Amino acid sequence: MATVELTFSALPAHVRTARLVATAIARRTGVEESLLDEVRLAVGEACSRAVEAHRLHCPGEPIRIELRDDLGRFEVTVTDSAPSDELEQDRGLLRFDDPLGQLPDTLMSGFGIAVIAGLADDVQVYPSQKGMRIRMSWPAATNGLPPI
Amino acid sequence: MDLKLDHHSEDRLTIVEVEGEIDVYTAPRLRELLIDLVNKGNFHLLVNMEKVDFLDSTGLGVLVGGLKRVRAHDGSLELVCTQERILKIFRITGLTKVFGIYASVDEAKEAHGRDK
Numbered sequence: 001m002a003t004v005e006l007t008f009s010a011l012p013a014h015v016r017t018a019r020l021v022a023t024a025i026a027r028r029t030g031v032e033e034s035l036l037d038e039v040r041l042a043v044g045e046a047c048s049r050a051v052e053a054h055r056l057h058c059p060g061e062p063i064r065i066e067l068r069d070d071l072g073r074f075e076v077t078v079t080d081s082a083p084s085d086e087l088e089q090d091r092g093l094l095r096f097d098d099p100l101g102q103l104p105d106t107l108m109s110g111f112g113i114a115v116i117a118g119l120a121d122d123v124q125v126y127p128s129q130k131g132m133r134i135r136m137s138w139p140a141a142t143n144g145l146p147p148i
Numbered sequence: 149m150d151l152k153l154d155h156h157s158e159d160r161l162t163i164v165e166v167e168g169e170i171d172v173y174t175a176p177r178l179r180e181l182l183i184d185l186v187n188k189g190n191f192h193l194l195v196n197m198e199k200v201d202f203l204d205s206t207g208l209g210v211l212v213g214g215l216k217r218v219r220a221h222d223g224s225l226e227l228v229c230t231q232e233r234i235l236k237i238f239r240i241t242g243l244t245k246v247f248g249i250y251a252s253v254d255e256a257k258e259a260h261g262r263d264k
Contacts, residue, residue: 012173019171019202037233044204048172111241112205118240 002029002069007062010054018065019044022076025067029074030141035121039074039138042119045112046078046134053082053132073122074140077133084127150174153181161260162190163253167199170207178207182214182225191223194256203234208241215247224260228253 004025008014022043023036031039043065050063061081068075113134117123120136151174152167162185170178185193193214197203215225226248229235238244250256 012171015172016169040202041204041233041237044171044202048204048206051172111209115205115237115240 004067006065009062010051010059012051015044015047015051018047022067026074029069031074031138035138038119042116042136043076045116049112050078050080053080057082069140072140073137075137077135079131079133081131083129084132151177153177161192161194161257164193164195166195166197169202170200171202171204172206175206175210179210179213186217191218191221193218193225195227196253197227197229197234200234203237208237208243226250226256228256
């Protein structure tokens with residue numbers, strides 16, 4: 001099992017870097033080209049949500065992303081340190097039949113998670129008082145490109 | 149790729165050209181432009197997304213915010229987009245029912261002309 005770990009400060013500019021790293025490793029792991037856009041978007045959503053949460057609750061704390069090649073699956077885990085009860089409450093209130101009535105101009109965490117759920121092959125969200133962990137995975141070739 | 153924004157008016161329609169990535173970092177610039185246009189009395193906006201490489205939920209939120217603003221003035225905010233990877237995000241979130249989405253600027257202008 002090969003693992004890449006990345007930590008970054010809660011700055012919006014770093015989300016693009018996280019997306020690029022995740023897409024590069026997904027490609028190396030053997031994720032199909034047709035799924036790479038989904039990986040890029042889902043990882044970007046998870047990191048954006050984490051950045052927004054950290055900026056509200058703990059701007060000095062880093063966000064962690066782990067990317068794993070695990071027995072034919074490409075697995076990404078994004079972990080933040082912001083208490084997520086409040087965010088989960090937002091998620092529970094989200095209704096897609098009336099987005100104009102509820103969406104502010106900025107990111108709503110529940111909206112981002114809904115997008116991830118629509119994109120990733122397998123998603124698990126673990127909210128807690130100590131932070132949220134989003135784990136997602138996609139099928140990958142069992143014989144992805146070897147490390148250089 | 150960073151975000152490039154431009155806009156011009158044709159008749160009563162303001163066409164906003166967007167190129168690059170709309171994400172948590174760049175979306176505030178698009179939001180500022182849409183707010184500025186509405187504040188200056190441009191209530192019929194057409195956002196051309198044909199050169200957008202990436203759009204996330206932050207960008208969707210900005211577009212929905214723009215739509216709320218123009219609707220408050222009986223205006224419209226419609227989109228030009230044929231890229232499947234961008235359209236997919238609108239479908240996942242159900243926003244295809246909220247925005248008018250056209251295949252070209254000409255098609256959107258024609259529809260806008262009919263509605264006037």
